[in-house]
Amino acid sequence: MFRTAVLAALIAFPAMASAQDAQVDKPPQRIRSVTLTGDQKCPASSGNEIVVCSTLDQPYRIPKALREDKPIAAQNQSWVNRAATMDQVGRVAGGLPDTCSAVGTGGQSGCFMQRNQAYAAERRASATESNTQP
Structure with missing residues (x-):
């Protein structure tokens, strides 16, 4: 029984290989x-x-059911993201421009940018909510 199956496979193998070669010219x-x-x-x-x-x-x-839209936990983020977060915290504490800080001269431009980004995030969230509801 086993010999017959092996013999049949050995006979069929060259025929299958030539059929594959015939399908793909270049x-x-x-x-x-x-x-x-x-x-x-x-x-x-x-x-x-x-x-x-x-x-x-x-x-x-990736199917929608398996995609995760939640933020990534801090311990699971890459070192680059952690360094960027620490840099941003240091900028706010130092009152550098575009940081929304009461300290320093450039804080107000950052407050406007943060409000703008929060508004855009709210719009995206409401748009995805309205798209997912049946």
């Missing part, structure tokens, strides 16, 4: 990435091109 000359909107269909590829399609509502390969 690599594609062009790879085209297409972003689809609405109910558009992915265009057909021609002889020497590969077409990769994605939609605007699902730009990532």
Whole structure:
């Protein structure tokens, strides 16, 4: 029984290999990435091109259910993010420009920027809330 299966596999293997070689003469000359909107269909590829399609509502390969939108905990952040946070804290404490600090001359420009960023974050949050509700 085992010998028969091995013999059949050895006979079929060269036939499968030649079938694979026959399908691919040369690599594609062009790879085209297409972003689809609405109910558009992915265009057909021609002889020497590969077409990769994605939609605007699902730009990532990770399913929505598995994506995490929560902020990353401090102990899990990279050293670069930690250093940037410490730098920003030092800038605010020193009253440097664009820091929203009562100390120093450049604090008011930073307060305006922080309010603007908070407003933009609120708008993004309300937009994603309205998109996720059925």
